[in-house]
Amino acid sequence: MSRPYRAPGELDSLEQVLQSEHSHGDGRFTAAASERLREITGAADVLLTTSGTHALEMSTRLIGAAPGDEIIMPSFTFPSAANAIVLAGATPVFVDIDEATGNLDPGRVQEAIGPRTKAISVMHYGGVPADVTALECIARDAGILLLEDNAHGLGVEGPGVRLGSVGVTAAQSFHDTKNIHCGEGGALLINDPTMVLSAEIMREKGTNRSQFLRGQVDKYSWAQIGSSYLLSELNAAVLDCQLAEFDTIQRLRHRIWDRYAAELADWADREGVALMDPPGGLHAAHLFFMLLPSHEAQRALLDHLHRSGVGAAFHYVPLHTSAAGMLYGRAAGSLDRSERFSERLVRLPLWPSMSDDDVDRVISAVDRFHVRTLVGTTSATR
Numbered sequence: 001m002s003r004p005y006r007a008p009g010e011l012d013s014l015e016q017v018l019q020s021e022h023s024h025g026d027g028r029f030t031a032a033a034s035e036r037l038r039e040i041t042g043a044a045d046v047l048l049t050t051s052g053t054h055a056l057e058m059s060t061r062l063i064g065a066a067p068g069d070e071i072i073m074p075s076f077t078f079p080s081a082a083n084a085i086v087l088a089g090a091t092p093v094f095v096d097i098d099e100a101t102g103n104l105d106p107g108r109v110q111e112a113i114g115p116r117t118k119a120i121s122v123m124h125y126g127g128v129p130a131d132v133t134a135l136e137c138i139a140r141d142a143g144i145l146l147l148e149d150n151a152h153g154l155g156v157e158g159p160g161v162r163l164g165s166v167g168v169t170a171a172q173s174f175h176d177t178k179n180i181h182c183g184e185g186g187a188l189l190i191n192d193p194t195m196v197l198s199a200e201i202m203r204e205k206g207t208n209r210s211q212f213l214r215g216q217v218d219k220y221s222w223a224q225i226g227s228s229y230l231l232s233e234l235n236a237a238v239l240d241c242q243l244a245e246f247d248t249i250q251r252l253r254h255r256i257w258d259r260y261a262a263e264l265a266d267w268a269d270r271e272g273v274a275l276m277d278p279p280g281g282l283h284a285a286h287l288f289f290m291l292l293p294s295h296e297a298q299r300a301l302l303d304h305l306h307r308s309g310v311g312a313a314f315h316y317v318p319l320h321t322s323a324a325g326m327l328y329g330r331a332a333g334s335l336d337r338s339e340r341f342s343e344r345l346v347r348l349p350l351w352p353s354m355s356d357d358d359v360d361r362v363i364s365a366v367d368r369f370h371v372r373t374l375v376g377t378t379s380a381t382r
């Protein structure tokens, strides 16, 4: 399904960190990688973190989410955004998605807003921008905040939208399944300058050590509640090398994505399958998905691909149907589309160094699969 990219210079940078005897966080590679992220995303400030999950946790704490507050989010997403809400003592309110993109449906968000709503947490599935114009408008009218989970959408930019600079904060992930990775790691992008100092303290075990290192205070101490969210320089060294290759990595990923879209189009038409079709062509080439006509067809295609030696997967058991989601969250309105999306989704392998032969093999394996015979056979059997 995915293989981490090897960027030039990684071993050399790691050696430099080890030689320097400064491998804890906030060194020279942290500064360099943060600067590259500022350039890529246009975010006002960037703090590297130990994971995307931790960046999301920092976000809900920074906006002061507390028991009694609700934060609206998609049910179709990775659990981290929901955990971040629950850890702050607040309640995730799950709303449905748009059927074509898998992103939050602004109409459903609007309907879910109530007196307890503190924020909207938006994820851009596959790096396809959610309808940020509508969401910004809804948030402004309701006097609530917008938080971004931008784990899929690093560097996506188009007319009127730049992912990572939409929310008051945005979380990036550098897990080794993401476009840019450092094993495990993340970043909190901060677009409200008044939050930066508090975020620095939260990341440094609740101390004002960052101010101390800049010579702004003469000693450091416990200033507020925090945790250890600071990325090690060892990880930052790898991250810096990866970010230096961002354009190359994206070019390689888009090339594979474009081949899937073009070469599977006839098959998809013939078989009644919907290929990923980002509005305005904007996406991060993080993943390539297709929606099969039924759950039965999804299972059959996944089996067929696995038997052909091709890794393929679906994902995101909708959070409102998960054990923890039912315990800690609340569903607002119908979530039929989230369930149908997850039941019909198939993702194809995609990694930057995939060879043309690899891509050929995937495409020909998919092309040998016939939804219609499957449906015919099954109904005949019944």
Ligand SMILES: *Cc1c(COP(=O)(O)O)cnc(C)c1O
Residues within 6 Å of the ligand: 051, 052, 053, 054, 077, 078, 080, 081, 123, 149, 151, 152, 172, 173, 174, 175, 184, 185, 186
């Ligand atoms: C990967 C991912 C996360 C979590 O990031 P980690 O760095 O693994 O903690 C959160 N949200 C989404 C949408 C993700 O894909």
